[in-house]
Amino acid sequence: MNLAIETGGLGRDYGDVRAVDALDLEVPRGALVGLLGPNGAGKTTAMLLLATLLSPSRGGARVFGHDIIRERAQVRRRLGLLFQETSVDGLLTPEENLLFAARLAGLGGRLARAAVAGTIERVGLGSRARRPARELSGGWRRLLDIARATLHQPDLLILDEPTVGLDPEHRDTVWALLDAQRRAHGSTVLFSTHYLAEAEPADRVVLLAHGRVVADAAPGALRAELGGEIAEIEGPGAERLARALRGLGSARVVLRTGRGFRVGITAERQAVVELAGQAPGIERFGLRPTSLEDVYFARTQDAAEVEAR
Amino acid sequence: MSAWSAVHGIVARDLLRSTRQTSRLLGGVARPFMWLVLVGAGFGAITRLESGLSYPAFVFPGIVTMAALFGGTLTAISTVYDREFGMLRLMLASPAGIAAVLAGRAIAATLVGMLQGGIVLAFGPVLLDLEPWRWPAAAAALAAVTAMSAMLGLLIAARLRSVENFAGIINVVLFPLLFLSGALYPTAGLPPLLLALARANPVTYAVDLLRHALGQPAERVASVDLAVVIGTAVVAFAITAVLFDPEQRFVGRARREATPAAAPHR
Numbered sequence: 001m002n003l004a005i006e007t008g009g010l011g012r013d014y015g016d017v018r019a020v021d022a023l024d025l026e027v028p029r030g031a032l033v034g035l036l037g038p039n040g041a042g043k044t045t046a047m048l049l050l051a052t053l054l055s056p057s058r059g060g061a062r063v064f065g066h067d068i069i070r071e072r073a074q075v076r077r078r079l080g081l082l083f084q085e086t087s088v089d090g091l092l093t094p095e096e097n098l099l100f101a102a103r104l105a106g107l108g109g110r111l112a113r114a115a116v117a118g119t120i121e122r123v124g125l126g127s128r129a130r131r132p133a134r135e136l137s138g139g140w141r142r143l144l145d146i147a148r149a150t151l152h153q154p155d156l157l158i159l160d161e162p163t164v165g166l167d168p169e170h171r172d173t174v175w176a177l178l179d180a181q182r183r184a185h186g187s188t189v190l191f192s193t194h195y196l197a198e199a200e201p202a203d204r205v206v207l208l209a210h211g212r213v214v215a216d217a218a219p220g221a222l223r224a225e226l227g228g229e230i231a232e233i234e235g236p237g238a239e240r241l242a243r244a245l246r247g248l249g250s251a252r253v254v255l256r257t258g259r260g261f262r263v264g265i266t267a268e269r270q271a272v273v274e275l276a277g278q279a280p281g282i283e284r285f286g287l288r289p290t291s292l293e294d295v296y297f298a299r300t301q302d303a304a305e306v307e308a309r
Numbered sequence: 310m311s312a313w314s315a316v317h318g319i320v321a322r323d324l325l326r327s328t329r330q331t332s333r334l335l336g337g338v339a340r341p342f343m344w345l346v347l348v349g350a351g352f353g354a355i356t357r358l359e360s361g362l363s364y365p366a367f368v369f370p371g372i373v374t375m376a377a378l379f380g381g382t383l384t385a386i387s388t389v390y391d392r393e394f395g396m397l398r399l400m401l402a403s404p405a406g407i408a409a410v411l412a413g414r415a416i417a418a419t420l421v422g423m424l425q426g427g428i429v430l431a432f433g434p435v436l437l438d439l440e441p442w443r444w445p446a447a448a449a450a451l452a453a454v455t456a457m458s459a460m461l462g463l464l465i466a467a468r469l470r471s472v473e474n475f476a477g478i479i480n481v482v483l484f485p486l487l488f489l490s491g492a493l494y495p496t497a498g499l500p501p502l503l504l505a506l507a508r509a510n511p512v513t514y515a516v517d518l519l520r521h522a523l524g525q526p527a528e529r530v531a532s533v534d535l536a537v538v539i540g541t542a543v544v545a546f547a548i549t550a551v552l553f554d555p556e557q558r559f560v561g562r563a564r565r566e567a568t569p570a571a572a573p574h575r
Contacts, residue, residue, distance in 0.1 A: 014560065048559050051402060053398075053401065053402060053555070053556070053559045054556055054559055054560065055556065072404075072406075073311075073404040073405075073406060074404075076402060076403065076404040077311075077404045079402070081402050083395060083398055085395050086395065087394075087395040087396060087398060087399050088395075089322065089326070089394070089396055091325070091326050091329045091330070092322065092325060092326070092329075096322070096325060099318070099321075100318045100319075100321070100322045100399075101318075101399065102318070103314045103315060103317055103318025103319075103321070104314075104315050104318050104319075104399060104400060104402075104403040104405070105314075105403065105404070106311030106314050106315065106403075106404055106405065107314060108313070108314040108317070112314070148399075
């Protein structure tokens with residue numbers, strides 16, 4: 001059994017709202033998997049289902065072979081969870097917060113204290129560890145959250161927007177900690193994020209839209225589907241140029257964004273640049289490598305069209 | 310082991326929090342003393358009891374009950390605050406399960422209530438001249454009363470989504486329970502409707518139990534008082550376990566997130 005997560009038709013409704021339709025997912029042990037999608041796509045619900053904190057309306061899932069309904073305790077023992085909002089008790093010190101978490105995870109006595117001491121050192125809480133947690137900055141609170149989620153060396157980390165609201169420095173520290181955790185313990189990591197660049201190093205990206213999986217592959221493979229480069233076109237003549245590129249067979253995909261168009265280019269870039277140079281009404285034209293953000297737009301727009309039909 | 314560790318963690322955290330919320334702790338202790346001194350002295354001047362007790366001595370078991378009731382109940386209801394600040398999610402995600410979470414909260418609330426009630430009880434020798442063995446008996450009665458209060462608090466919190474302030478709970482739930490308990494006056498002389506309510510009120514039996522322990526004339530036999538107090542605690546805990554829906558703590562957030570774009574059923 002080499003799967004950390006295995007779901008079959010996993011779905012959840014809230015009244016007449018279908019939050020997650022039917023999630024079919026296989027995540028190998030040790031993988032780093034990004035769960036992406038717009039607000040309302042079902043990311044949080046999917047994570048709460050896998051964390052055994054919500055019951056599915058249909059389908060099922062296994063985490064390290066344990067059923068998420070019948071074997072909740074076994075699943076939870078293997079999990080480290082990070083919610084979107086921080087879970088820090090400001091009246092306690094970080095050390096006391098961690099001790100509380102260690103006991104909740106089932107660690108007792110010396111084992112709990114040793115885990116807390118090791119975690120404080122690993123995360124670099126240092127002198128902050130014994131001051132009231134309410135004095136911590138938002139970034140340090142999040143790091144304390146990460147410390148809490150990883151303190152009992154879980155086999156699977158489920159992280160709901162781990163870096164939301166953090167400055168670049170703290171974001172970098174969070175990912176460094178998670179990388180270290182993966183190297184040291186081989187933990188599987190399932191994370192959601194709206195910072196799409198954070199998903200670039202993932203082994204796999206699962207893109208949700210309207211409660212359904214609309215893409216599930218390695219970031220490189222998803223980018224390649226759109227073409228090697230993206231032309232960003234803005235201005236009143238943007239639509240005409242995008243259509244012309246498509247007409248020439250130079251465009252693999254044309255995406256409408258709030259500011260203009262993004263066109264996945266397959267032709268020689270020189271020919272595309274020349275065509276753009278002659279086109280009227282173009283205020284901005286640029287070519288750049290394809291990113292996950294382009295994949296995000298392409299796939300979620302496709303899903304929106306499918307939904308509308 | 311896992312369940313015990315979780316219970317230990319929850320109790321230790323709640324006790325730490327209580328010691329750091331000094332204004333709340335002092336308020337919990339000051340309230341009964343204010344009643345004892347101000348109401349006790351005022352009513353003492355105009356009241357003559359058949360038992361021959363002074364009014365402050367008569368009201369003392371009720372004031373100890375008040376400290377335990379308010380301390381235990383309000384600490385248990387703070388579960389709702391934990392929900393607002395995300396700490397309840399951590400507890401519910403523990404492998405120990407919901408029973409351990411509720412047990413931890415109940416034990417913690419009982420200990421905090423006992424601390425507040427115990428401080429009031431410790432001033433008993435100033436008012437009452439009793440055989441020494443009655444003080445440990447009163448402490449034991451206090452433990453049972455506080456446990457009942459904690460379970461009632463958990464029951465109140467079971468379906469509460471948020472608490473705007475504790476004043477509402479105090480005014481709508483706790484004061485009526487206290488006033489109709491015989492804590493401040495004997496229930497025997499109440500009109501029939503209020504007497505019936507007093508008899509249905511578990512706090513009545515809690516006050517009576519403390520009167521037994523403190524050697525005062527009581528309205529019922531001690532075994533009945535003890536059975537009602539413990540029975541109420543057990544039943545309240547059982548109902549809480551049934552009513553407490555752990556998913557409620559997650560559905561709201563996930564539903565809000567799912568609603569903007571999620572598809573309706575077709």
